[in-house]
Amino acid sequence: xxxxxxxxxxVSAGVTAIAGASSAQAAQGCGAGFHRGPAGRCRxxxxxxxxxxxxxxxxxxxxxxxxxRYWRExxxxxxxxxxx
Numbered sequence: 696x697x698x699x700x701x702x703x704x705x706v707s708a709g710v711t712a713i714a715g716a717s718s719a720q721a722a723q724g725c726g727a728g729f730h731r732g733p734a735g736r737c738r739x740x741x742x743x744x745x746x747x748x749x750x751x752x753x754x755x756x757x758x759x760x761x762x763x764r765y766w767r768e769x770x771x772x773x774x775x776x777x778x779x
Contacts, residue, residue, distance in 0.1 A: 752776060 725737035732738040749760045758765040759778055766778035 729737045
């Protein structure tokens with residue numbers, strides 16, 4: 696009887712592990728090779744990641760970016776730039 700109960704527990708644990716793995720793979724619902732993005736849409740795994748970077752000294756709509764904040768204008772000062 697103890698042997699039968701031990702076999703039943705082992706089989707049920709194995710079935711639970713298999714069922715848990717399959718539900719975890721389909722949890723996001725996007726399919727193979729895709730995942731949920733930040734907006735909740737399905738996105739492909741891998742591939743190039745393109746990010747816009749702020750370039751120091753470049754003028755944007757808000758002003759010049761100096762690495763910490765935007766400034767309205769800049770001028771030359773001792774072989775460099777000074778912002779105001």
